[in-house]
Amino acid sequence: MITLYGGPTTNVRKVTIALEELSLNYTAKHVRLDLGQQRQDWFTEMVPNQKIPLLEDHDRSMQIWESGAILTYLAEQYDAHGKILARTGNQRYAAIQGAFFQAAHIGPNLGRLNDQLRASDETKIPKMIDLLFVEAERLSEVLDRMLADNRSFLAGEYSIADIMHYPWLAAARELQFPALMQKNGLLAWLDRIAERPAVQKGMASFS
Ligand SMILES: N[C@@H](CCC(=O)N[C@@H](CS)C(=O)NCC(=O)O)C(=O)O
Structure with a gap:
């Protein structure tokens, strides 16, 4: 039995997409970020970083946080045929590389940019917003290059690299992020991933 502690957020949706791709049943426990539940003692005891998602796999006495680590865990335990991560x-390694790239670059930079754009006038730092827009443009060029030569997926085959990126880039497209809107390869990739039934189900989680 699997319990996923989460909410309707980009990092959580990576995990719900993976769970759907692997046809795994799970119980969704909503951690209300708006109420600060991620900082309450019961949650901090499980996740020192005080952020969702957290996955608990009761059959294997396993608790794991950090979305990239969760996807790797699910693939190793439940993906015998390499549907989201090739076995060998x-x-x-191309898929793991793509997943690390998302966690190290796309998540932190787009996350900070989003926070800054929503910040109040007292906490907004215009210079930082400018720098983050420049970096967002650079990162979207990197992704576009990863899709060069008519590659369908970020790591060649469909994998955790695509799952890690999709909720973030889908949100960026919804916000009409300028860095994304002219990248035809990336936009076509978004459409391709959006067609997958598991992605549609995973994206609708916690809503
Ligand atoms: N690197 C982490 C990031 C997790 C993360 O930033 N989660 C957000 C929601 S998408 C969160 O819990 N924010 C609440 C807070 O920062 O207080 C992961 O990929 O799991």
């Missing part, structure tokens, strides 16, 4: 070979 170069394709496996």
Whole structure:
């Protein structure tokens, strides 16, 4: 039995997409960020970083947080056929590379940009917003290059690299992020991923 502690957010939706791709049943427990539940003692005891998602796999006495680590765990435990992560070979490491890239660059930079754009006048730092827009443009060029030569997916085959990126880039497209709107390869990739039934179900989680 799997319990996912989460909410309707980009990082949580990576996990719900993976759970759907692997046809795994789970119980969704909503951690209300607006009420600060992620900072309450019961949650902090499980997640020192005080952020969702957290996945608990009762059958294996496992608790794990950080979305990239959760996807790797699910793939290793439940993906015998390599649907989201090839079991061996170069394709496996290409997918892990793409997943790390998301966690190290796309998540932190777009997250900060989003926070800054929504910040009050007292906490807004215009210079930081300018720098983050420049970095967002650079990162979207990187992704576009990863899709060069008519590649359908970020790591060659569909994988955790696509799952890690999709909720973030779908949100960026909804906000009409300028860095994204002219990148035809990236926009086509977004459409391709959005067609997957597991992605549609995963994106509707916690809503
Ligand atoms: N690197 C983490 C990021 C997790 C994260 O930032 N979660 C957000 C929601 S998407 C959160 O819990 N924010 C609440 C807070 O910062 O207080 C992951 O990929 O799991």
